[in-house]
Amino acid sequence: MHWSSQGIQSKIVEAVLLLMAVAIWLLLCGYHGLLGDAQLYAFQALSRIHPQLAVDLYLQNTSQDQFTIFSPAYAWVIQLIGVEPAARSLTLLFTIWFLAAAWMAARTLTNRDGAWLTVIFLLIVDGGYGSSGVFRLAEQFLTARLPAEALVATSLAFFLRDFKVLAAVTAAVALLVHPLIALPGLLLLICLGIPVRASLLGAAASAIAILLIAFCAAFLPWMRKLFPIMDPMWLSIVQERSQFLFLRLWSFRDWEINARPFFYLAFIAFVAQDARVRRICVAAAI
Helix, strand or coil: CHHHHHHHHHHHHHHHHHHHHHHHHHHHHCCCCCCCHHHHHHHHHHHHHCHHHHHCHHHHCCCHHHHCCHHHHHHHHHHHHCHHHHHHHHHHHHHHHHHHHHHHHHHCCCCHHHHHHHHHHHHHCCCEECCCCCEECCCCCCCCHHHHHHHHHHHHHHHHCCCHHHHHHHHHHHHHHCHHHHHHHHHHHHHHHCCHHHHHHHHHHHHHHHHHHHHHHHHCHHHHHCCCCCCHHHHHHHHHHCHHHCHHHCCHHHHHHHHHHHHHHHHHHHHCCCHHHHHHHHHHHC
C-alpha cells in the first residue's frame, strides 16, 4: 500500500506541474499571430506557392530564404490548411517540441519534478537576447528560429543520453533550418565532447581569426574582393532597419541582457554539486 500511495502521489504532483506549465504558457506566452518576422517567413513560404511573389525586391537579391529548408515545409502546410492555421499550428507544435526536448535534457540530470520545474523556468524567464528587444527564446509567433531551437534542444537531450550520432545528425538538420540559431548549439556539443582546454583554445583562435578577417577587409584593398564592404547608402538603410546588427548602436541595457546568461552559468557552476551540470555550464559559456 505504501508504494502504491507513493506512486499515486508522484503522479498527482507531476500532473499539477504539467497543468501549471500549461497555465503559465497560456497566461504569459500564448500565440501572438502573424507579427514581426512571422510576416516575412509567411511571405517567403507563399512565394513558393505563388511564383509571381518571387519578383518582389526582398526576394530578388539573396534573401535569407536561400539558407533554410523551412520555407518549402511551411509552404506545404499552408497549402493543406491555410496561412493563419498553419502559422498557429506550427507555432504550437514547435513550442511543445522545444519544451519536451528541454524536459528530456533536464531529466538526464535530475528527477521528474526537477525536469518539470526546468520547463516552468523556461516559460517564465525573459529569454531576450541580441539588441533592441527583437529576439527572444521560444517566440510566440512562427519563424525558422522556433524549429531550430527545438532541434538544438533535442540534439542536446540526445547528447546527454549518450546518443552522440543522433545528436550530431539533429544538430546538422538544425543548421539547414536556421544556421545562425543552430551554430551555437552545434558548438556546445563540440565543447562538451572535447577537453575544456581545447575548447578555450578553439574559442580564442576563432575570435582572433574573425578580428583579423575584419581588419583585413577594412584596410587591405586586395582583401575587399573576397570580403566586400557594404555600399554606404545600403549600409545606412540596414542600420536604420536592423540596429541590432551593429554593436556600436547597442544600449547599456542590451549589453546587460546579453551578459545575464554568463552570470547565471557562473553561479550554477559554482554551487552545483553534479560534475555534469558544471561541465555543461562551462561549455555553454565558452
